[in-house]
Amino acid sequence: MNKTCQICEKGSLKAIVEWIDVDYEGHTSKIKSRLAKCDFCGSEQADNSDVTENKRAMTAFRKQTKATSESMR
Numbered sequence: 001m002n003k004t005c006q007i008c009e010k011g012s013l014k015a016i017v018e019w020i021d022v023d024y025e026g027h028t029s030k031i032k033s034r035l036a037k038c039d040f041c042g043s044e045q046a047d048n049s050d051v052t053e054n055k056r057a058m059t060a061f062r063k064q065t066k067a068t069s070e071s072m073r
């Protein structure tokens with residue numbers, strides 16, 4: 001179920017996962033970021049489900065950060 005790249009229309013998109021650095025209220029962490037990369041032109045793109053998944057990871061990180069900083073008070 002490879003998708004064709006919308007940009008070059010030659011390559012196919014491969015799903016990859018990257019660890020990205022995030023910070024929130026002075027706390028830093030790494031979260032997984034889902035995206036797809038074209039094996040021909042190398043452009044990175046995220047489809048709707050990737051974006052939703054990435055937002056969820058970011059929200060979870062923020063919640064965890066909040067809980068951690070509140071428990072330290």
Ligand SMILES: [Zn+2]
Pocket residue numbers: 005006007008009010011038039040041042043
């Ligand atoms: Zn491409």
